[in-house]
Amino acid sequence: MFQKGILTVVVIFFINVVLSLTATNTTSKVTWDKYSLLINGERKFIFSGEFHVRSCLQRSLHKTASFTLSFPQYFRLPSPDLWRDVFQKMKALGFNTVSLYFSWAYHSSMQDDYDFEGIRDIEQCLRMAQEAGLYVIARPGPYINAEVDNGGFPGWLVNMKSKARQNNEEYEANWKEYFSAINPYIEKQQIDQGGPIILYQIENEYTYNVDANYMQALEEKVRADGIVVPTTFNDAATLRNFANGKGSVDVYGFDSYPVGFDCSNPDSWPLKTPKIFRLFHQVTNPSEPLAIYEFQGGAFDPWGGPGYGSCQQLVNERFAKVFYKNNYAHGATIHNLYMAYGGTTWGDMAEPTVYTSYDYGASISEPRMMTAKAYEVKLQATFINTVKPFTSTDHCTAFSTNLAILVDSLQDPNTKTQFYIAQHLIASSLSVSNFNIFISTEDGRYSIPAKKGTYLTLDGRDSKIITAYYDFGSQHLVYSTSEIFTHIVQDSRDVLLVYAYEGHAGEIALKYPSGDANLTCSSFDVTSDYNNNVLQVNYHHPDGTNPICISSPNKDLLVLVAGYESATKWWAPEIAPDERVLISGPYLVRNASVIGSTLSLYGDIDQDTNIEIVASESINTITWNDQTLQLRNTSYGTWTSFIPGPSADITLTDLSKASWQYISASPETQLSFDDSDWMNANHTSTNSPYKPTTYPVLYGDEYGYHYGSLWFRGTFDDSDSVTNIMITASTGTGGAWIAWLNGEYLGGETTPTGTFAIDKTILNANGKNVLALLAWTTGHEEDGAADDTYKQPRGFTDVSLIGLKPDGIEWKVQGNLNGEDIVDKIRGPYNEGGLYGERMGWHLPGYPDSQWEKVSVPDDRNRTGLSWYRTTFNLDIPENYDVPIGVRFEDNTSKRYRAVLFVNGWKLGKYANDLGPQRLFYIPEGILNHNGPNTLSIGVVPLDNSTSFGKVSLEAYGTLLSSKGVTTLVNSPGYDPATRF
Numbered sequence: 001m002f003q004k005g006i007l008t009v010v011v012i013f014f015i016n017v018v019l020s021l022t023a024t025n026t027t028s029k030v031t032w033d034k035y036s037l038l039i040n041g042e043r044k045f046i047f048s049g050e051f052h053v054r055s056c057l058q059r060s061l062h063k064t065a066s067f068t069l070s071f072p073q074y075f076r077l078p079s080p081d082l083w084r085d086v087f088q089k090m091k092a093l094g095f096n097t098v099s100l101y102f103s104w105a106y107h108s109s110m111q112d113d114y115d116f117e118g119i120r121d122i123e124q125c126l127r128m129a130q131e132a133g134l135y136v137i138a139r140p141g142p143y144i145n146a147e148v149d150n151g152g153f154p155g156w157l158v159n160m161k162s163k164a165r166q167n168n169e170e171y172e173a174n175w176k177e178y179f180s181a182i183n184p185y186i187e188k189q190q191i192d193q194g195g196p197i198i199l200y201q202i203e204n205e206y207t208y209n210v211d212a213n214y215m216q217a218l219e220e221k222v223r224a225d226g227i228v229v230p231t232t233f234n235d236a237a238t239l240r241n242f243a244n245g246k247g248s249v250d251v252y253g254f255d256s257y258p259v260g261f262d263c264s265n266p267d268s269w270p271l272k273t274p275k276i277f278r279l280f281h282q283v284t285n286p287s288e289p290l291a292i293y294e295f296q297g298g299a300f301d302p303w304g305g306p307g308y309g310s311c312q313q314l315v316n317e318r319f320a321k322v323f324y325k326n327n328y329a330h331g332a333t334i335h336n337l338y339m340a341y342g343g344t345t346w347g348d349m350a351e352p353t354v355y356t357s358y359d360y361g362a363s364i365s366e367p368r369m370m371t372a373k374a375y376e377v378k379l380q381a382t383f384i385n386t387v388k389p390f391t392s393t394d395h396c397t398a399f400s401t402n403l404a405i406l407v408d409s410l411q412d413p414n415t416k417t418q419f420y421i422a423q424h425l426i427a428s429s430l431s432v433s434n435f436n437i438f439i440s441t442e443d444g445r446y447s448i449p450a451k452k453g454t455y456l457t458l459d460g461r462d463s464k465i466i467t468a469y470y471d472f473g474s475q476h477l478v479y480s481t482s483e484i485f486t487h488i489v490q491d492s493r494d495v496l497l498v499y500a501y502e503g504h505a506g507e508i509a510l511k512y513p514s515g516d517a518n519l520t521c522s523s524f525d526v527t528s529d530y531n532n533n534v535l536q537v538n539y540h541h542p543d544g545t546n547p548i549c550i551s552s553p554n555k556d557l558l559v560l561v562a563g564y565e566s567a568t569k570w571w572a573p574e575i576a577p578d579e580r581v582l583i584s585g586p587y588l589v590r591n592a593s594v595i596g597s598t599l600s601l602y603g604d605i606d607q608d609t610n611i612e613i614v615a616s617e618s619i620n621t622i623t624w625n626d627q628t629l630q631l632r633n634t635s636y637g638t639w640t641s642f643i644p645g646p647s648a649d650i651t652l653t654d655l656s657k658a659s660w661q662y663i664s665a666s667p668e669t670q671l672s673f674d675d676s677d678w679m680n681a682n683h684t685s686t687n688s689p690y691k692p693t694t695y696p697v698l699y700g701d702e703y704g705y706h707y708g709s710l711w712f713r714g715t716f717d718d719s720d721s722v723t724n725i726m727i728t729a730s731t732g733t734g735g736a737w738i739a740w741l742n743g744e745y746l747g748g749e750t751t752p753t754g755t756f757a758i759d760k761t762i763l764n765a766n767g768k769n770v771l772a773l774l775a776w777t778t779g780h781e782e783d784g785a786a787d788d789t790y791k792q793p794r795g796f797t798d799v800s801l802i803g804l805k806p807d808g809i810e811w812k813v814q815g816n817l818n819g820e821d822i823v824d825k826i827r828g829p830y831n832e833g834g835l836y837g838e839r840m841g842w843h844l845p846g847y848p849d850s851q852w853e854k855v856s857v858p859d860d861r862n863r864t865g866l867s868w869y870r871t872t873f874n875l876d877i878p879e880n881y882d883v884p885i886g887v888r889f890e891d892n893t894s895k896r897y898r899a900v901l902f903v904n905g906w907k908l909g910k911y912a913n914d915l916g917p918q919r920l921f922y923i924p925e926g927i928l929n930h931n932g933p934n935t936l937s938i939g940v941v942p943l944d945n946s947t948s949f950g951k952v953s954l955e956a957y958g959t960l961l962s963s964k965g966v967t968t969l970v971n972s973p974g975y976d977p978a979t980r981f
């Protein structure tokens with residue numbers, strides 16, 4: 001297919017070249033051309049690709065701009081001060097842009113009602129991104145997918161008669177209402193007004209069942225709302241939607257997830273890295289940068305899945321090394337990692353295939369910790385940020401001596417600097433391959449490495465970027481077979497930091513035309529050779545980092561040669577534009593600044609840490625988190641010091657020894673329960689394309705209950721002839737439902753359908769009978785194919801009482817208190833479902849539970865029906881410590897029960913003891929009071945008639961001495977009897 005397509009592709013390609021000559025409509029602050037995106041007129045990270053594989057002498061027809069991006073989602077981290085922490089971490093890792101989804105549903109529980117306060121304060125979020133030094137790509141939807149309920153559509157949209165994501169009056173009125181609400185916030189924060197927003201994405205992966213009129217209408221509205229930055233679009237794959245023609249955007253791009261989402265085989269890689277991108281770009285939008293708006297940064301995990309440890313393994317640092325470098329080799333220059341930080345799909349925000357944690361196996365883990373992949377991303381991003389010629393290159397051919405190795409070569413047409421990106425042809429190969437590559441630069445032709453008996457090595461799933469013909473500082477690099485991390489100027493000398501896996505051979509060639517250069521300080525086995533004005537230095541990468549001092553006729557050079565593990569611990573924070581210092585050792589270096597002769601470093605430490613610092617010789621004082629460090633000089637002109645690790649004894653309350661309060665929590669099952677204030681479930685027709693089999697309609701959405709658990713109570717008399725009850729529920733993947741008749745348990749199911757034979761002794765032959773149904777829902781479907789799948793109901797599609805006369809039953813429905821007009825505006829629409837305890841406010845701090853039964857947890861008693869447990873605990877985490885804390889559930893997994901976990905009133909976990917995999921739930925600081933009292937409240941929903949309840953404990957994910965600063969408490973209102981009844 002690919003081969004046959006080439007002729008057509010050539011034709012389309014030339015048409016595009018002609019079209020691209022027409023003027024583009026851009027603001028003066030963010031523009032692009034076929035070469036790159038320009039911000040304030042400055043080209044950024046320009047790469048290039050070429051249509052045919054040709055020699056470097058041929059200029060390619062387009063160049064592109066690059067940003068390394070990622071996607072923290074403010075709505076998955078409901079503690080605003082931690083947004084700053086994540087942004088700072090991203091910046092420290094070398095990201096320069098953050099892409100933000102905005103969720104319609106998060107801001108609107110009810111039509112015509114929008115909230116942008118508190119945890120929904122997107123202006124504050126955008127400001128924090130900017131303060132951290134990040135640009136922003138705004139992605140407000142209206143549809144976002146994102147593994148959230150309804151793909152981000154608000155609950156109230158489910159009842160719309162018309163199809164979503166199509167051009168029709170009803171949907172248009174609704175999305176315009178949302179755009180009119182959110183766009184003013186985005187408009188104000190655009191770069192031309194001094195804000196961080198540089199791009200605005202229209203829709204999201206709108207790739208199937210597309211309606212160009214809808215896209216066009218979105219764009220017109222966006223422009224009318226004053227959005228002047230370029231528009232973008234992320235095609236779900238390389239399919240050319242909205243690259244050209246009606247509804248097309250300014251800078252088209254696509255998404256790519258080459259290892260998919262099945263984390264259960266975490267070592268299984270495809271045979272090849274993507275090979276289509278360069279050609280696709282040439283034929284699709286050659287006048288725009290090659291943009292991958294979402295590239296795999298991890299994977300999501302379903303109910304019952306293998307867990308995020310496996311996703312971290314599937315999309316590990318080796319994946320980042322091989323697949324991201326392949327993207328650069330193809331000219332991808334807008335490079336977005338989805339996700340760099342995943343967060344928590346808290347409350348009822350999740351769509352059915354994911355559970356509460358959205359760790360995603362991302363670079364930064366859910367509790368905001370670094371991973372091996374974060375450090376790999378830092379190595380790449382720092383190289384990209386430092387080595388400017390990598391940002392403007394043409395693609396050319398290159399050859400290696402090993403057929404198992406694929407080498408792409410890139411050349412910057414201005415500086416003639418070259419890059420050779422090597423990978424295994426079989427991406428999944430675990431072989432260790434040695435090879436030479438042939439390079440041809442203005443310095444000459446070389447087979448590198450030149451030293452006999454040494455090789456370039458790829459260690460299985462490995463890839464290297466080799467730089468040649470490169471000027472930095474006062475040096476001219478002929479080539480380096482070691483990868484460059486960064487380089488700085490340290491007053492009288494230049495410093496270059498290179499790395500490779502430990503034991504790999506390295507060879508650096510430098511040109512000194514005016515005379516020999518001498519090695520003066522190498523503390524390890526280094527050889528050198530000076531020939532034809534070129535100094536060739538050979539070594540093997542050590543464990544740790546070793547120096548090679550080169551005293552040369554121009555400026556001296558310190559080469560720091562690092563093994564991979566050691567390299568991951570080097571940081572290169574900027575102290576001024578393009579001016580960096582080097583520091584090795586810390587877990588995290590957030591930022592650095594120089595005032596006078598003092599270098600101030602800020603960061604986080606996980607253990608006793610020996611550090612090394614390379615900075616200007618004019619520095620005489622170095623501080624770490626405002627503490628002055630004792631400095632020692634090394635023989636080769638750097639400083640070393642020591643930062644003591646965390647020493648505080650952090651003990652968390654043992655909840656198995658705590659005092660808990662218990663109460664039975666399902667009065668709705670009882671015949672005597674008064675449901676007179678519940679809404680009638682009496683609809684005899686529905687807008688939903690998913691029609692029920694029996695009426696009335698027993699869908700929560702139909703009556704304004706969109707989130708969490710739903711109750712339906714059907715009252716009937718004249719029951720003598722009822723023999724069987726057949727029920728079909730629609731609760732979502734991983735959902736469940738339970739039925740009771742006159743207070744007697746009939747059954748609890750995890751499959752849609754259940755049939756119950758009715759024991760006549762349960763029935764009141766001549767009186768009232770009540771069938772009570774509880775639906776434990778896992779959220780609404782998304783609408784990825786734009787076919788209204790999100791309207792799949794939550795509730796019951798068929799309730800047949802065999803033997804009862806038609807219309808012999810009257811139904812009542814109950815969901816979250818007050819439906820769309822939510823009671824708790826602070827915590828928002830996702831926080832409460834329809835469980836009795838949620839409606840009563842049992843989850844809230846300060847609820848008067850003193851009359852409840854005193855118990856301990858684990859609670860060994862078998863409790864019939866639903867249970868509610870509450871306890872309080874104090875935390876006293878010392879100042880300057882970052883100790884992310886979670887709540888862990890442990891129990892025999894054969895016990896079928898579900899639970900909702902509330903901390904200080906916030907629903908931060910939906911637990912399925914029988915399904916897993918999640919048993920540890922992250923509670924973000926700010927929601928969790930790290931220095932004071934906390935309220936833990938858990939509703940337990942047994943799928944069997946009764947259950948005992950297992951162990952609950954507090955667990956720290958790690959202990960860091962941190963410069964993240966104070967995390968202010970999130971407004972968490974307590975119980976107010978006036979709002980509950």
Ligand SMILES: *[C@@H]1O[C@H](CO)[C@@H](O)[C@H](O)[C@H]1NC(C)=O
Pocket residue numbers: 025026223227228
């Ligand atoms: C170009 O953008 C401006 C706003 O910056 C808008 O008013 C104008 O209609 C746009 N023109 C086209 C052709 O899109």
Ligand SMILES: *[C@@H]1O[C@H](CO)[C@@H](O)[C@H](O)[C@H]1NC(C)=O
Pocket residue numbers: 516517518551552553
């Ligand atoms: C290197 O050493 C040689 C021989 O000792 C000496 O002549 C030369 O000046 C030295 N070069 C530098 C740059 O120090």
Ligand SMILES: *[C@@H]1O[C@H](CO)[C@@H](O)[C@H](O)[C@H]1NC(C)=O
Pocket residue numbers: 678679680681682683
């Ligand atoms: C359905 O019940 C509501 C009250 O919940 C009532 O206002 C409405 O009239 C009823 N509709 C029908 C068709 O009975």
